[in-house]
Amino acid sequence: MIRTSIATVSLSGTLEQKLTAIAAAGFDGFEIFEPDFIGSALTPAALASRAADLGLSIDLYQPFRDLDSTDEAQYARNLVRAEHKFDLMEQLGCDTILVCSSPLPSAVRDDDRLAAQLHGLAERAHRRGIRVAYEALAWGAHVNTYRHAWNIVAAVDHPALGTCLDSFHILSRGDDPAGIRDIPGEKIFFLQLADAPAMAMDVLQWSRHYRKFPGQGTFDLAAFGAHxxxxxxxxxxxxxIFNDVFRQSSTGRTAADAHRSLRHLQEQVATRMPGSAGLFVPPARPDIDGVVSLRIAAGPDRAAQLRTMLGSIGFGYAGRHREHELELWRHGELTVAVDATSDTAWTAPAAGTPLPVLSQIGIRSADPDAWEARALALEVPAHEVELPGAVSESADPAADVVRLRVTEATSIDLRGPASRAAWREAFEPQSQPLALPSLLTGVDHVALAVRPDDWDGIMLRLRSVFGMQPNEGVDIPDSVGQLRSQSLTMTGTGSASPLRISLNMVPGCPAGPEHPTAIRRGGVSHVAFTCADIFATAAELVTLGHRRPAISANYYDDLVTRFDLDPQILWQMREFGILYDADGGGEYFQLFTETVGADLFFEIVQRVGDYRGQGELNSAVRVAAHLRAGC
Structure with a gap:
C-alpha cells in the first residue's frame, strides 16, 4: 500500500499536538517543517523518540532554501549550513532533505554552473547517507518548472540527487504534468500534494495562503497522481498545505480530513488506472434513486409556522409518529417530516443552531449497508455514520437506514427497500385520504448554511463519500454583505433526478439565534421543489394562501435589458413574483416563500432544457425581498 505523510506546516498547534493528531489520523510519517522544529522545545533525539513511539517515520526535512548563488563565497557558506542540517537529520533519523530552487536575484542562471553546485551538495550528502530532493518553486528565478528541475538533476546524474514533485508548483503554472512519466520513478525522491481553488492572483500568495487538501479545490490531482x-x-x-484557516482550526479534525483526502485521491487515481497495485480502493458507491423525504427540525416554537408554510405550497398533514413529536406532511410522492421535538440537542446537533433547520435528507438506495462500509473505509468517524440515540423514523432504529452526517445540523439518510414499510408502520395515518393538488414533482436542490471553518471538511466529505461533483462557485454580494455559494451534484440512476446540494458560507453563520447575520440576512438555508409549469403552480398557490416576498419592479425592468422575454411571460413573472435566469443550455424560473424563523425558506423552480445553475445570481434580489418583508 502507498505510504502517507503530511508536512507539519499543514496543521495548527504545537509540534507535539501535531504529531499526536498525525498519528491518530492514520498517517505513516511526516515532513518536519523547519520553523516548527526550531520553535519546539523538543531536542532532535526527543523528537525522534516521540515519532517512534507514535509509529511515525520522519520522511523529509524541509525546506533548505537558496543553495545556489552567483557569489561563490556565499555558496561555500551555504554548504556549511547544509552540513549542520545533515548533523541534525542524523539525530532525527531522517535521510531526505528538500532543496528549493532559488527565487533570489543572486540565483545561478546558467544550467551548467547550477548543476555543478548541486553536484557539490550531493557529494556531501552522499557521504552522510542523505538524499537531496530538488524542487522547482513556481516563482523560482531560474528554475521554476518541474521539467527544468528534472533536466538539471539528470545532468548531475548523482545517486544522492533526485527531484521532488509538488503538485501546486506544477499545476498552478498550468504546466502539463504528462511529462512526469518521462522521469524514472527511482529519481523522484519525494512527492508533495496540494489542491487549490482557481484564483487570479500572485502565485506566491496563492501558494502561501490558499492551498487545500485533495478534493477541496479545482486541480486535476487524479491525472497528476496517475502520472x-x-x-x-x-x-x-x-x-x-499552506492555509490560514487550517492553521487556526482543530488539529485533530484537520489531520483526519487530510488523511481522508489522500484515500479519496487514491480512489480517483485507481479509477484512471484499473488494476494498478498499491492504491487504496474503498467500497464502490451504490446507486441512489433520488430524494424521498426531508426532515425539518422546527422545535415547538416554530412548528406551527412551518405547518402553515407547508400548507401554503400544497402539502397536507398525513399522520403523526406513534411515539415521537414527528408529523408527516405529503404532497404527491414528496414527504416532509415536521419535527417539533423540544430537545434541540437532538433535533439540531449543532448547539445553538437557529431553528428551523433541515436536519435530514432521505435518499432511496438499494444497499444502505454498502454506503456505511464506504463511509467507514473513508474514515468518517463511526459516531457520524450512525447517530447514537437518535429518534428513528420507525420503531426499529436499524430499519434499513444508514445516516451519514454532512454538517453539524444535517445528515443524509440512505434508505433501503425495507424502510418504506417501516415508515408506514411508524405513523398513525389520517382517517381520510388526502386530497391535494399535484403541483410539485420532486426536490431540485437543498441549500445548507455552513460556517467558514467547516467549509472545506464538508466539501471533502461530499466529494469523497458521495462522489458529488462541484460546479463553479460564486461570490454573491447582497444587502447585508457577501455570500459564498458552491453547488455540488450527485447523479442518480434511471429516471431519478440528481441530488444537488448548495453550500452557503456566511461569516459567523450559524452561530446561534442571537447572531445578527442569521437575523438580518433573511434566509440562507432552503429546499427547492420542482414543478412542471411555474405559472400554473404560482396561480394555484395563491388559492392555497401562499404569501411571497414582493420582488422589486427594478428587477423586472432590468430583465428586459438582459433577456429577450415574451411580454406576456414577463407580465406573469411580475404578477407572481417569479425570478428568471438562463444559460447556454436552458432556462430557470423560481419563486420563493417567506422565511420560517430567521433562516429557512422554500423555493419552487422549473428547469427548461439543460440549465446547469440554481439561479445564484438572483440571490441578492431574493435577500432584499426577504428583508423588506421583515423575514
Whole structure:
C-alpha cells in the first residue's frame, strides 16, 4: 500500500499536538517543517523518540532554501549550513532533505554552473547517507518548472540527487504534468500534494495562503497522481498545505480530513488506472434513486409556522409518529417530516443552531449497508455514520437506514427497500385520504448554511463519500454583505433526478439565534421543489394562501435589458413574483416563500432544457425581498 505523510506546516498547534493528531489520523510519517522544529522545545533525539513511539517515520526535512548563488563565497557558506542540517537529520533519523530552487536575484542562471553546485551538495550528502530532493518553486528565478528541475538533476546524474514533485508548483503554472512519466520513478525522491481553488492572483500568495487538501479545490490531482504512479514512484504521498484557516482550526479534525483526502485521491487515481497495485480502493458507491423525504427540525416554537408554510405550497398533514413529536406532511410522492421535538440537542446537533433547520435528507438506495462500509473505509468517524440515540423514523432504529452526517445540523439518510414499510408502520395515518393538488414533482436542490471553518471538511466529505461533483462557485454580494455559494451534484440512476446540494458560507453563520447575520440576512438555508409549469403552480398557490416576498419592479425592468422575454411571460413573472435566469443550455424560473424563523425558506423552480445553475445570481434580489418583508 502507498505510504502517507503530511508536512507539519499543514496543521495548527504545537509540534507535539501535531504529531499526536498525525498519528491518530492514520498517517505513516511526516515532513518536519523547519520553523516548527526550531520553535519546539523538543531536542532532535526527543523528537525522534516521540515519532517512534507514535509509529511515525520522519520522511523529509524541509525546506533548505537558496543553495545556489552567483557569489561563490556565499555558496561555500551555504554548504556549511547544509552540513549542520545533515548533523541534525542524523539525530532525527531522517535521510531526505528538500532543496528549493532559488527565487533570489543572486540565483545561478546558467544550467551548467547550477548543476555543478548541486553536484557539490550531493557529494556531501552522499557521504552522510542523505538524499537531496530538488524542487522547482513556481516563482523560482531560474528554475521554476518541474521539467527544468528534472533536466538539471539528470545532468548531475548523482545517486544522492533526485527531484521532488509538488503538485501546486506544477499545476498552478498550468504546466502539463504528462511529462512526469518521462522521469524514472527511482529519481523522484519525494512527492508533495496540494489542491487549490482557481484564483487570479500572485502565485506566491496563492501558494502561501490558499492551498487545500485533495478534493477541496479545482486541480486535476487524479491525472497528476496517475502520472506519478505510472513512473513506479515508491515513496510516500505527502501533503504540504499552506492555509490560514487550517492553521487556526482543530488539529485533530484537520489531520483526519487530510488523511481522508489522500484515500479519496487514491480512489480517483485507481479509477484512471484499473488494476494498478498499491492504491487504496474503498467500497464502490451504490446507486441512489433520488430524494424521498426531508426532515425539518422546527422545535415547538416554530412548528406551527412551518405547518402553515407547508400548507401554503400544497402539502397536507398525513399522520403523526406513534411515539415521537414527528408529523408527516405529503404532497404527491414528496414527504416532509415536521419535527417539533423540544430537545434541540437532538433535533439540531449543532448547539445553538437557529431553528428551523433541515436536519435530514432521505435518499432511496438499494444497499444502505454498502454506503456505511464506504463511509467507514473513508474514515468518517463511526459516531457520524450512525447517530447514537437518535429518534428513528420507525420503531426499529436499524430499519434499513444508514445516516451519514454532512454538517453539524444535517445528515443524509440512505434508505433501503425495507424502510418504506417501516415508515408506514411508524405513523398513525389520517382517517381520510388526502386530497391535494399535484403541483410539485420532486426536490431540485437543498441549500445548507455552513460556517467558514467547516467549509472545506464538508466539501471533502461530499466529494469523497458521495462522489458529488462541484460546479463553479460564486461570490454573491447582497444587502447585508457577501455570500459564498458552491453547488455540488450527485447523479442518480434511471429516471431519478440528481441530488444537488448548495453550500452557503456566511461569516459567523450559524452561530446561534442571537447572531445578527442569521437575523438580518433573511434566509440562507432552503429546499427547492420542482414543478412542471411555474405559472400554473404560482396561480394555484395563491388559492392555497401562499404569501411571497414582493420582488422589486427594478428587477423586472432590468430583465428586459438582459433577456429577450415574451411580454406576456414577463407580465406573469411580475404578477407572481417569479425570478428568471438562463444559460447556454436552458432556462430557470423560481419563486420563493417567506422565511420560517430567521433562516429557512422554500423555493419552487422549473428547469427548461439543460440549465446547469440554481439561479445564484438572483440571490441578492431574493435577500432584499426577504428583508423588506421583515423575514
Amino acid at each position: 506519478v504512479h505510472a513512473t513506479g514512484y515508491a515513496g510516500p504521498w505527502s501533503l504540504e
